[in-house]
Amino acid sequence: MTGSRILALGGAHVDRRGRIHAETAPGASNPGSWFVEAGGGAFNAARNLARLGHAVRLIAPRGGDADGEIVAAAAMEAGVEDTPFTFLDRTTPSYTAIIERDGNLVIALADMELYRLFSPRRLQQRAVREAFAATDAVITDANLPAETVAAIADAARNNAKPAFGIAISPAKVVRFKESLPKLSGLFMNEAEARALVQSEPDDPRRWPDLLRSVGLACGVVTRGRHAVIAFDEAQAVMLAPPLLEVLGDVTGAGDALASGFMSAQLAGRPLGEALRQGAAAALIAVRSPLAVAEELEPDLLARVMGLVPDAEMLS
Template sequence: MMKSPTILAVGGAYIERRGQVSGAFVPAASNPGTMREEVGGAVFNALRCAVRRGVSGSLLSVRGGDVLADTLSRAIAAAGIADLSVVFLDRTTPSNTVLIDGDGALIAGLADMALYDLALAKQIRRAKVREAISTADAVLCDANLPSAALERLVALAADKPVFALAVSPSKAARLTLVLEFLAMAFMNRHEAGALTGADVDADERGIIDGLRRAGLKSGVVTAGDGPVLGFDAAGAFSILPPKKVTVGAADALAGATMAALLRGLTLGAALREGVAAAMLAVESAAFTSAIFAEALAFVPEARDLA
């Protein structure tokens, strides 16, 4: 039996809280609504999907010594991911809390991510991490890592493909110094704009050309319910997703695309699998091979941008 590809993921795995107001939002007042809490983070979401698509995964992150850390630990184990994370007993587990209105528009957000800036760079220096990189087939990281940590990580993984997730427009700039060393980066149009300075409403070819000029050899750019763009040395193309690619779904898209690339598929074929995973992520975090095949049948073939 062929050995499963292995990915070492380094970056964010944290608690996501999403509060939605019932009715019109009233500032400076108590608003009725609902609150949902789950484990998320770009790297965790992407790796979990890659594992579902046949990859063996391990995760290096950091968390605090509070009850939320136990929630994270259980979720990582339930996803079938080997946990290399470090616990800081005197710190708070990172979290991201957003408040949205009845239509889903963002009212406010609060990201408690200080532990990543404080501790992740130091963890990459551990011998255990260097060993994990040496035995992995690929490395996945996100821009929750400080720039210095990203530079060290790509240096340690010099002979391995490194995939990166841009996370947000403000954090995407951290990838600037390592773009040329990445096998691929996943981002949305706003994050692509942050990397290139280009207008997010630029034409598809212009977005790809800007990323290439910035040093990126291969990339994927999502746009909500707009076309998903992909490019590599062989060319550039777009795929119109049957369903809107939300933030969490974009992470699943990245995970499934990576898993397919590590199985030897072309980027066009791999990205179709990524779009199928994104469709399913909107409905459920879990899916069977049969359900995945059904979703893939709805994904159109890539359209060449040449």
């Protein structure tokens, strides 16, 4: 596969997940274990895309601390060109979660203040302008402020480059609201789609119509274990991926789907095939204990696509 040049701007931070080993005892010390890895929607997608053979450049804010070194090491390991905005006196963004033995979330803390310093003004720097001019496509996420997301979409359009977005959460996806007509694709789950349209269809097959009505021309809506839906200006498709045992966890599965779908679209594949490739990338992700599966590569992706059925065309 001939890779594209891709510019990723957005979340690149550290995820910490603490799992309690026994029954949760509120207000007390609980035996458990920690798992620490790099994360962030744009960064997960960047690493997946690099593993699929694309030349990926990452621009994200970072602190001058040990967490920043974790992100830098993860970028190097995945083959991503890492060009951060570094704030030596700040801490790198992080997400810390405490999880019960059965996998349910007890509480989480998101320290994402540094992303607020990624202002639209930073896109005017010469190196960033040159990065937009040299890339084939742009991907960003809703960790960034709404005005920065809008400026990224504008810069991509001014350079005649497709721009893709990752929703992140129902609270954050609304940061894309003013930019929806300028996006070439937005990846979201149903809760995030509801936050955008402020309603829910009586039939999930109507998600494309609702999202088009708020200005989005192309998007993907994941629905947990249920069929995923993708649409563009001309058509819509639905795909029920095979149910496989989850050996790791679902962290990063949506970012993997976005990466596989985007990679296929940049290669000129039709909507249904792009969705199949996205679903295959997500299957690889959920079989891994990591947010970005180390074994992901084009040949494996092609083999796993053999497990994914054809997409159903929606009227």
